[in-house]
Amino acid sequence: MSNKEKRVEAITARDENFSQWYTDIVLKAELCSYSPVRGCMILRPYGYAIWERITAAFDQMLKETGHENVAMPLFIPESLLQKEKDHVEGFAPEVAWVTQGGDEVLAERLVIRPTSETLFCAHYAETIESWRDLPKLYNQWCSVVRWEKTTRPFLRTTEFFWQEGHTAHADEADAREETMRILDLYAKLYEEVMAVPVIKGRKSEKEKFAGALETYTVEAMMHDGKALQAATSHYFGDGFAKAFDITYTDKDNVLQHVHQTSWGLSSRSIGGLIMVHGDDDGLRLPPRLAPVQIVIVPVAMHKEGVLDEAAALKDKLSQFRVKIDDSDKMPGWKFAEHEMKGIPLRLEIGPRDIAKGVCLAVRRDTGEKQELPLEGIAERVAELLDEIHEHMLQEARERLESRQYEAANWAEFCDLIANKPGFVHAYWCGDVACEEKVKDETTATSRCIIESEDLSDKTCVVCDDPAKHLAIWGKAY
Amino acid sequence: MSNKEKRVEAITARDENFSQWYTDIVLKAELCSYSPVRGCMILRPYGYAIWERITAAFDQMLKETGHENVAMPLFIPESLLQKEKDHVEGFAPEVAWVTQGGDEVLAERLVIRPTSETLFCAHYAETIESWRDLPKLYNQWCSVVRWEKTTRPFLRTTEFFWQEGHTAHADEADAREETMRILDLYAKLYEEVMAVPVIKGRKSEKEKFAGALETYTVEAMMHDGKALQAATSHYFGDGFAKAFDITYTDKDNVLQHVHQTSWGLSSRSIGGLIMVHGDDDGLRLPPRLAPVQIVIVPVAMHKEGVLDEAAALKDKLSQFRVKIDDSDKMPGWKFAEHEMKGIPLRLEIGPRDIAKGVCLAVRRDTGEKQELPLEGIAERVAELLDEIHEHMLQEARERLESRQYEAANWAEFCDLIANKPGFVHAYWCGDVACEEKVKDETTATSRCIIESEDLSDKTCVVCDDPAKHLAIWGKAY
Numbered sequence: 015m016s017n018k019e020k021r022v023e024a025i026t027a028r029d030e031n032f033s034q035w036y037t038d039i040v041l042k043a044e045l046c047s048y049s050p051v052r053g054c055m056i057l058r059p060y061g062y063a064i065w066e067r068i069t070a071a072f073d074q075m076l077k078e079t080g081h082e083n084v085a086m087p088l089f090i091p092e093s094l095l096q097k098e099k100d101h102v103e104g105f106a107p108e109v110a111w112v113t114q115g116g117d118e119v120l121a122e123r124l125v126i127r128p129t130s131e132t133l134f135c136a137h138y139a140e141t142i143e144s145w146r147d148l149p150k151l152y153n154q155w156c157s158v159v160r161w162e163k164t165t166r167p168f169l170r171t172t173e174f175f176w177q178e179g180h181t182a183h184a185d186e187a188d189a190r191e192e193t194m195r196i197l198d199l200y201a202k203l204y205e206e207v208m209a210v211p212v213i214k215g216r217k218s219e220k221e222k223f224a225g226a227l228e229t230y231t232v233e234a235m236m237h238d239g240k241a242l243q244a245a246t247s248h249y250f251g252d253g254f255a256k257a258f259d260i261t262y263t264d265k266d267n268v269l270q271h272v273h274q275t276s277w278g279l280s281s282r283s284i285g286g287l288i289m290v291h292g293d294d295d296g297l298r299l300p301p302r303l304a305p306v307q308i309v310i311v312p313v314a315m316h317k318e319g320v321l322d323e324a325a326a327l328k329d330k331l332s333q334f335r336v337k338i339d340d341s342d343k344m345p346g347w348k349f350a351e352h353e354m355k356g357i358p359l360r361l362e363i364g365p366r367d368i369a370k371g372v373c374l375a376v377r378r379d380t381g382e383k384q385e386l387p388l389e390g391i392a393e394r395v396a397e398l399l400d401e402i403h404e405h406m407l408q409e410a411r412e413r414l415e416s417r418q419y420e421a422a423n424w425a426e427f428c429d430l431i432a433n434k435p436g437f438v439h440a441y442w443c444g445d446v447a448c449e450e451k452v453k454d455e456t457t458a459t460s461r462c463i464i465e466s467e468d469l470s471d472k473t474c475v476v477c478d479d480p481a482k483h484l485a486i487w488g489k490a491y
Numbered sequence: 492m493s494n495k496e497k498r499v500e501a502i503t504a505r506d507e508n509f510s511q512w513y514t515d516i517v518l519k520a521e522l523c524s525y526s527p528v529r530g531c532m533i534l535r536p537y538g539y540a541i542w543e544r545i546t547a548a549f550d551q552m553l554k555e556t557g558h559e560n561v562a563m564p565l566f567i568p569e570s571l572l573q574k575e576k577d578h579v580e581g582f583a584p585e586v587a588w589v590t591q592g593g594d595e596v597l598a599e600r601l602v603i604r605p606t607s608e609t610l611f612c613a614h615y616a617e618t619i620e621s622w623r624d625l626p627k628l629y630n631q632w633c634s635v636v637r638w639e640k641t642t643r644p645f646l647r648t649t650e651f652f653w654q655e656g657h658t659a660h661a662d663e664a665d666a667r668e669e670t671m672r673i674l675d676l677y678a679k680l681y682e683e684v685m686a687v688p689v690i691k692g693r694k695s696e697k698e699k700f701a702g703a704l705e706t707y708t709v710e711a712m713m714h715d716g717k718a719l720q721a722a723t724s725h726y727f728g729d730g731f732a733k734a735f736d737i738t739y740t741d742k743d744n745v746l747q748h749v750h751q752t753s754w755g756l757s758s759r760s761i762g763g764l765i766m767v768h769g770d771d772d773g774l775r776l777p778p779r780l781a782p783v784q785i786v787i788v789p790v791a792m793h794k795e796g797v798l799d800e801a802a803a804l805k806d807k808l809s810q811f812r813v814k815i816d817d818s819d820k821m822p823g824w825k826f827a828e829h830e831m832k833g834i835p836l837r838l839e840i841g842p843r844d845i846a847k848g849v850c851l852a853v854r855r856d857t858g859e860k861q862e863l864p865l866e867g868i869a870e871r872v873a874e875l876l877d878e879i880h881e882h883m884l885q886e887a888r889e890r891l892e893s894r895q896y897e898a899a900n901w902a903e904f905c906d907l908i909a910n911k912p913g914f915v916h917a918y919w920c921g922d923v924a925c926e927e928k929v930k931d932e933t934t935a936t937s938r939c940i941i942e943s944e945d946l947s948d949k950t951c952v953v954c955d956d957p958a959k960h961l962a963i964w965g966k967a968y
Contacts, residue, residue, distance in 0.1 A: 050571050050613050051601065054564035059629070062560050083539050087531035088565075088603075088634060088650050094527055111591040112603070115638035115649075116584055124528065126565075126589070126603075136527050152536070157565060157633075161592040172592075173565050 025354075027294050032238045039288055040167045043297045043355050053165040053172030057281075060355060063305035065175060065281055069155060071207045071303070072177065072279060075199050081151040081179065086133040088156075089124040094132045098257040101131060104224020108160045110172075126159040131225065131276055134180035135258035142272060145184055145264050149192070153179040168285030169242075169491050176280035182260065182272040186251065189273035193249040196277045197230045200245040208283070209300035209406040210234050210290050211414050212244055213437075215462025215486065220446050223276075227251040233461045233486070235414045236289035239435020241461045241490040244286055247277035285491070290410050297356030298378055300406050301399035308336040308395065309357045310373075311348055313364030315340060323368045327361065330392055334399070353378060358402050359395065361386075379406050427475050427487075431456040437488045439464075441481035443474035451476055452487060461486045502831075504771050509715045516765055517644045520774045520831050530642040530649030534758075537832065540782035541761055542652060546632060548684045548780070549654065549756060552676050558628040558656065563610040565633075566601040571609045575734040578608060581701020585637045587649075603636040608702065608753055611657035612735035619749060622661055622741050626669070630656040645762030646719075646968050653757035659737065659749040663728065666750035670726040673754045674707045677722040685760070686777035686883040687711050687767050688891050689721055690914075692939025692963065697923050700753075704728040710938045710963070712891045713766035716912020718938045718967040721763055724754035762968070767887050774833030775855055777883050778876035785813040785872065786834045787850075788825055790841030792817060800845045804838065807869055811876070830855060835879050836872065838863070856883050904952050904964075908933040914965045916941075918958035920951035928953055929964060938963045 025042060026034040040046055045061030057065060073083070089112065096102045105128045112124040127133070138150060155177050165171050179196060183189040197214055204210040212232035222229035226248035234244045254260070255271035264270050291298040301307050308331060312324040324338050339348050345362075352360055356378060363373040372385045375395075379402050386394055417436025421427035430438045442448060442460070449460055466484035474481050502519060503511040517523060522538030534542060550560070566589065573579045582605045589601040604610070615627060632654050642648050656673060660666040674691055681687040689709035699706035703725035711721045731737070732748035741747050768775040778784050785808060789801040801815050816825050822839075829837055833855060840850040849862045852872075856879050863871055894913025898904035907915045919925060919937070926937055943961035951958050 047614070047617070049564045049610070050568055051564040051566045054566060056564070056610075056614055057562035059559035059561055062562055065562075066560065082536035083543065084536055085534035085539055085542075085634075085652065087526045087528040087533070088636065089528045089531060091527055108593050110589050110593075110601075112587050113590045114588040116586070118638075124587075133526065133533075137524070137533055140524070157562075159565065161595075175562065 025294065025296065028237065028292070036289060037167070039292050039296055045284065046167050053162055055167050055171050060305065061284065064284055064299070064303065067303050067305060068283060069177070072203050073155070075203065076153055076179070079195065079199070081153050084152050084154055085156070086130050086137070086154060088127060090127055090132055092123045092125060094136060095125050097132060098225050098254055101225035105129065108162070110159050110161055128158055128160045129278070130154065130178055131180065131254060135254050135260060138182050138272065139258050139260045142182060142260060142262050144262055148182060148184045148262060148272065149188060150182040152181065153177055168282055174281050176278050179275070179277045181275045183274070184262070184264065184270070184272065186273050189275050190249055193230060193247050193275045193277070196247045196275070197232065200232045200247065200279060203279070204232060204234065204244060205407060207300070207302045208287055209403050209410065210244070210286060211407060211411040213462065213464070213486065215464045217246070217462060218449060218460045218485070220449055221460060223248045225250065225254065227253065231462050234286050234290060235417065235437065236286070236491065237292070238289070239417055241437065241488045242282070242286045242289070243490065244283060245277070245279040248275060250274040250276065291406060296354030298406065299356035299358060301358040301402050304356065304358050305335060306337050306357050307334045307399060308359045308361060309352045310336065310338045310361045310363065311345060312338065312340055313345060313362050317365050319368060320363070320365060324363055327363060327373060327388065327391070330388070331395060333392060334395065358399060377402055421475055424475055428456055431458045431487065431489070437461065437486045439484060439486055440475035441469065441472040442483045442485045443477055443479040444482035445477065445479070448474055448476035458487045458489050461488050461490065502771065502773065505714065505769070513766060514644070516769050516773055520833065522761065523644050530639055532644050532648050537782065538761065541780065542758055544780045544782060545760060546654070549680050550632070552680065553630055553656070556672065556676065558630050561629050561631055562633070563607050563614070563631060565604055567604055567609055569600045569602060571613060572602050574609060575702050575731055578702035582606065585639070587636050587638055605635055605637045606755070607631070607655055608657065608731060612731050612737060615659050615749065616735050616737045619659060619737060619739050621739055625659060625661045625739060625749065626665060627659040629658065630654055645759055651758050653755050656752070656754045658752045660751070661739070661741065661747070661749070663750050666752050667726055670707060670724050670752045670754070673724045673752070674709065677709045677724065677756060680756070681709060681711065681721060682884060684777070684779045685764055686880050686887065687721070687763060688884060688888040690939065690941070690963065692941045694723070694939060695926060695937045695962070697926055698937060700725045702727065702731065704730065708939050711763050711767060712894065712914065713763065713968065714769070714890070715766070716894055718914065718965045719759070719763045719766070720967065721760060722754070722756040725752060727751040727753065768883060773831030775883065776833035776835060778835040778880050781833065781835050782812060783814050783834050784811045784876060785836045785838060786829045787813065787815045787838045787840065788822060789815065789817055790822060790839050794842050796845060797840070797842060801840055804840060804850060804865065804868070807865070808872060810869060811872065835876060854879055898952055901952055905933055908935045908964070908966070914938065914963045916961060916963055917952035918946065918949040919960045919962045920954055920956040921959035922954065922956070925951055925953035935964045935966050938965050938967065
């Protein structure tokens with residue numbers, strides 16, 4: 015066992031115990047820690063910095079597509095939550111209740127928002143009057159609370175961070191277009207920023223959002239073959255508009271209900287990032303997301319000129335997020351720590367490198383080492399970071415693609431779910447009874463329904479009735 | 492009455508009814524609106540954009556001074572809140588209580604954070620071990636809840652937005668230095684970004700933060716002469732450290748308690764911005780803060796080339812936050828709306844301007860109009876925006892300075908507070924009984940204690956006992 019292995023031995027091997035490996039990374043990379051509040055996590059500086067990068071990237075996409083940020087209250091009066099029947103049925107069992115303010119017992123209880131459709135609807139009912147006010151493309155960044163019985167850092171916590179978009183449109187076509195535009199933005203964020211490939215599809219009736227007509231999802235595959243619902247986009251039709259009386263006068267002066275959408279991406283995406291890219295040395299962060307893209311490690315720091323050259327190198331790389339590790343730890347310790355934190359590129363520079371006018375670049379994704387001339391290094395590093403992104407995305411994509419299976423019948427289906435980590439494609443009659451049988455007997459769930467060819471000669475993998483959908487099934491977080 | 496006056500007549504004149512004028516601006520500039528939740532406001536897109544600018548500016552200052560963002564839970568268990576005696580006494584009467592989660596009545600009630608000292612302390616107790624771990628310079632951006640009986644948009648709301656910094660240091664000197672560093676950063680933010688001059692000082696024992704040894708404040712003066720506590724920075728000594736057992740081993744391997752600070756700036760700063768800079772036409776935003784710095788209004792839009800020239804002008808100004816108003820409203824309406832929203836600079840461009848190679852610039856702060864050559868306009872606009880900032884700051888500073896009064900005795904003091912809007916400087920024995928007498932008889936409060944010359948021959952303005960402090964007094968929001 016090498017020295018480096020010894021230093022990181024506290025991390026469980028990924029293939030040995032995936033769940034423990036995940037928890038080890040979360041804690042050892044100092045992403046978050048447990049709090050004195052049941053089910054709530056503390057986002058530590060490094061974890062929060064990753065969330066800041068995700069929010070900055072997606073916020074920019076939202077602004078470029080005409081969305082505006084707002085802030086709604088943290089509380090929802092009980093009567094307001096109850097206005098849309100399906101919505102309240104879905105959320106009431108898992109909310110936190112405020113019953114007292116100061117010394118006063120509240121006449122009406124307040125819910126801590128589990129999601130804010132009802133608040134946005136009440137605001138839209140007050141502020142939308144004419145077709146000129148549409149569309150309203152609002153988003154908020156906040157935390158929400160759902161009273162979870164079992165929790166895991168990032169993946170399922172009582173309080174979590176997210177953005178929730180809530181939009182109102184003149185008609186169905188415009189609202190449907192928005193629903194899909196956002197789904198595409200989520201896929202773009204995952205693939206182009208987080209290097210995580212996703213599959214787009216529609217949720218089943220059972221799995222859709224409480225109050226939505228349709229829910230669309232991007233599903234990612236974790237390293238253990240399980241699915242993570244990575245973000246969702248909901249089309250509401252005019253159901254909420256009717257419950258909340260959100261109307262506008264159209265160009266012909268006729269009163270119409272708006273059509274609405276909502277959509278969300280949460281801090282659970284960080285859990286996905288870990289489980290897609292992490293390895294036995296810790297986190298691996300894709301360069302566009304990494305809070306620190308490059309760490310410069312001066313070798314033989316005490317020798318004259320080394321720290322100066324390291325600083326000069328940092329200056330040359332000022333367009334990137336770069337830091338110098340000139341702490342007094344041994345180089346091996348530093349390397350292990352930077353690898354644990356997933357910093358995409360390490361540049362080592364010592365007296366011999368300086369004499370040769372080079373530094374040694376070490377990629378976190380492959381471990382590959384190469385000498386880089388200091389002359390013109392910024393350009394080469396920019397290329398290298400893009401190469402790292404592409405490689406990480408490609409690697410994850412190949413894993414995703416190589417783990418897609420097709421089940422022609424129930425026996426095959428059960429065998430695949432039990433023995434082949436990954437996604438199983440199977441035809442389905444659309445009946446919730448079959449969906450529940452899958453869950454009860456295999457623990458898999460329908461991840462999404464995908465567009466498909468003509469289904470006229472296809473039959474349900476569970477009951478053999480004529481198929482209505484081609485669905486993707488899998489175990490999920 | 493001109494057309495423009497008619498369009499904005501719904502705004503109360505500032506000198507007629509300051510309070511109603513304030514509310515009118517908040518609503519008509521669409522900064523926020525009332526929500527279905529008592530005492531909670533909705534930050535609308537324009538109000539939120541201003542808050543985003545404030546947070547971006549201050550977040551950058553914090554990062555440049557080595558601070559790191561984190562996120563603590565929204566909840567505080569009742570037992571945790573109770574660990575520091577003064578702190579719980581100060582906050583317990585005004586918090587919201589969660590007593591039920593899902594179907595479960597909680598064994599221990601949870602408070603919705605009114606401030607997060609207790610959570611940071613619990614985290615520091617777990618994570619700080621050695622002098623190498625210090626200082627910890629943590630900050631979080633979040634909302635907090637204090638159960639207020641009477642509320643006003645931005646100034647006092649049940650839920651409000653803020654940053655709260657919480658730091659831990661090896662010794663008193665380092666913690667005190669941080670307390671003052673942050674106070675200076677707050678003053679810098681107000682003066683250099685918001686064009687609001689402030690007075691720095693220390694709060695009295697009565698007015699200091701619950702649990703602090705000392706509270707420092709930046710106080711701003713509103714247009715009506717009243718004070719606004721604009722931000723505060725607290726020095727805790729080792730009081731919280733002892734209550735929460737936050738220790739570290741120093742370089743000599745001796746166990747020590749940390750020394751701590753906390754400090755906060757909230758969305759109430761937006762209320763200050765309105766009340767310092769607003770006028771009878773609405774908001775006036777300082778250029779470095781304005782979400783839109785420049786609005787381009789094409790005149791005679793239907794004429795060939797006008798919209799193209801407006802777009803070309805926008806391209807030339809791409810380094811600024813600029814938008815074109817090509818809506819179909821009449822120019823006078825547009826002007827009134829841009830003035831209400833406080834956009835610092837309006838550029839009008841029509842066929843005659845284009846022929847002359849100029850546009851017409853109209854300053855929001857002074858109303859002054861000037862022709863600007865399109866050639867080299869970006870440079871001139873950059874200068875002009877700086878001039879607007881300096882003018883707004885200077886104007887507010889002159890008002891602040893011209894309204895400082897000195898009271899030699901109690902009769903003068905009462906007369907000044909009653910009849911001269913502004914701040915009264917008066918010597919004080921430091922006794923809380925005198926402070927309470929001031930409040931009871933004049934409604935003024937001690938705003939802050941300022942550094943002063945030798946006080947040996949000075950006497951308290953209230954009781955004539957020997958003076959301990961020179962304090963600033965005034966009515967406040």
